[in-house]
Amino acid sequence: MSSDDKYDAALDLLRRLDPAKAKTNLQNLISLEPELAEDLLSSIDLPLTIKQDSKSSNRDFLCCDYNRDMDSHRSPWSNDYFPQLSTEDLAESPFPSDKLRQLEIVCNDSFDVYRDLYYEGGVSSVYLWDLDEDTDFAGVVLFKKSNSSTTNWDSIHVIEVTNSSNDDYNYKVTTTIILQLENNTSSDLKLSGNLTRQTERDFRVEGNKDEQIHIAHITNLGTLIEDIESQMRDMLETVYFEKTRDIFHQNKNSLISKNQSEKTAQAEIVKGLQNL
Numbered sequence: 001m002s003s004d005d006k007y008d009a010a011l012d013l014l015r016r017l018d019p020a021k022a023k024t025n026l027q028n029l030i031s032l033e034p035e036l037a038e039d040l041l042s043s044i045d046l047p048l049t050i051k052q053d054s055k056s057s058n059r060d061f062l063c064c065d066y067n068r069d070m071d072s073h074r075s076p077w078s079n080d081y082f083p084q085l086s087t088e089d090l091a092e093s094p095f096p097s098d099k100l101r102q103l104e105i106v107c108n109d110s111f112d113v114y115r116d117l118y119y120e121g122g123v124s125s126v127y128l129w130d131l132d133e134d135t136d137f138a139g140v141v142l143f144k145k146s147n148s149s150t151t152n153w154d155s156i157h158v159i160e161v162t163n164s165s166n167d168d169y170n171y172k173v174t175t176t177i178i179l180q181l182e183n184n185t186s187s188d189l190k191l192s193g194n195l196t197r198q199t200e201r202d203f204r205v206e207g208n209k210d211e212q213i214h215i216a217h218i219t220n221l222g223t224l225i226e227d228i229e230s231q232m233r234d235m236l237e238t239v240y241f242e243k244t245r246d247i248f249h250q251n252k253n254s255l256i257s258k259n260q261s262e263k264t265a266q267a268e269i270v271k272g273l274q275n276l
Contacts, residue, residue, distance in 0.1 A: 003035065003036070006033055006035075006036060007036055007039055007040070010029050010033065010036055010040060011040075011043070011044075013025075013029070014026065014029070014044065018192070019178075019180075019192045019193045019194060022044070022046055022047070023046050023047070026040060026041075026044055026046065041065055042065065045154075045156055045176045045178060045194065045196075046064075046178075047152055047154050047178055047180070048062045048063065048064055048142055048144045048154045048156070048178075049062070049063045049064075050062060050063065050123055050144065051063050051073055051075070051082055052082075053075040053077045053078050053080070053082065054082070055075075055077075055078040055080055056075065056077035056078045059075075059077050060123045061073075061075045061076055061077060061123070061125045062123055062124070062125040062142040062144055064140065064142060064156070066127050066129075066139075066140045066158075067125070067127045067140075069081060069085065069089070069093045069094065070085070070089065071083070072084070072085050074093075074094075074095075074127070076104060076105075076108045076125050076126055076127060077108070079095065079101065081093060094129060096128050096129055096130060096137075097130050099210065100128050100129070100130055100137055101128075102210065102214065103128060103137070103214045103217065103218075104126060104127065104128045104139070106214050106215075106218060107126040107128065107139075107141070107218055107221075108124070108125065108126045110218050110222065111124050111126055111141055111143075111222070112124050114222060114225075114226075115143055118226075118229070119143060119145045121145060122143060122144050122145035122146065122153075123143075123144050124141075124142060124143050124144075125142045126139060126140070126141050126142070127139055127140050127142075131160075131162070133162070133163065135162075135163040136160075136161060136162045136163060137161055138158075138159060138160045138161070139158075139159050140156065140157065140158050140159065141156075141157040141159065141221070141225060142154075142155070142156055142157075143155040151180065151181055151182060152178070152179075152180045153177070153178075153179055154176075154177070154178040154179075155175070155176075155177055155229060156175065156176045156177075156178070157173050157174070157175050157225055157228070158173070158174045158175075158176075159171065159172065159173050159221065160172040160173075161217065161221075164202065167204050167205055167206050168202055168203075168204055168205075169202065169203055169204075169205050169217075169220070170200065170201075170202050171200065171201050171202070171203060171220060171221065171224055172198070172199075172200045173198070173199045173200075173221075173224055173225065173228060174196065174197075174198045175196065175197055175198070175199070175225075175228050175229075175232060176194055176195070176196045177194060177195045177196075177232050177236060178193075178194045179191070179192060179193060179194065179195075179236060180192040195232060195235060195236060197228070197231075197232060197235075199224065199227075199228055201224055203216075203220040205217060205220070
């Protein structure tokens with residue numbers, strides 16, 4: 001079997017396994033086929049994890065493959081890796097350019113306000129990296145809302161911004177929502193899965209100064225992500241919650257019907273015994 005066939009088979013298998021155990025399943029597949037590790041890690045979205053930035057008042061930040069270097073993750077607040085890397089490793093670690101780092105700082109502050117307004121808690125992080133052209137960049141906007149270790153909402157927006165012509169920019173956003181719910185009163189009732197959609201839109205970015213351009217990019221990204229999340233929430237409500245409710249009611253009605261049949265049968269037996 002070729003590498004491509006193994007990769008397709010691995011993706012097909014992961015789609016059929018319990019999404020709540022995606023991390024464990026992925027690690028097991030990588031242990032079986034180490035040559036697929038890089039491709040699988042870059043294509044499979046796992047639930048986000050949280051670390052603290054000891055150089056920025058222990059502020060929480062989100063960890064994913066996009067801000068990872070070896071076993072360390074870069075914080076958007078201090079721009080340092082945790083745990084700390086050696087001087088040799090740090091020299092080869094990815095960092096945004098100084099100009100893009102300024103945009104990254106403003107993005108984190110802005111989307112932190114967005115998170116507080118829409119999620120009423122949770123953690124957000126934004127990471128950016130340079131593309132070939134000076135005006136182009138890519139990045140990821142992350143949100144995590146968690147009420148417990150078994151109830152999580154992870155929102156991952158991978159963005160690519162390219163200058164198409166003059167002041168016109170093309171924005172591509174690939175969004176993945178990872179949802180995991182578990183009933184606090186019954187461990188038998190669980191709901192987990194993910195949904196991925198891609199959106200592309202053109203915006204005009206006007207301004208001569210970096211500050212003006214940064215504000216325009218944040219406004220455009222904020223508008224786009226707000227629209228995407230609203231659409232995907234409605235989609236999840238229809239796909240997951242409505243379907244789950246239908247299944248629940250079907251099972252409930254079947255159980256009621258079964259109980260009624262048993263009661264009727266018991267009554268007939270009792271009546272027969274009384275006539276003996």
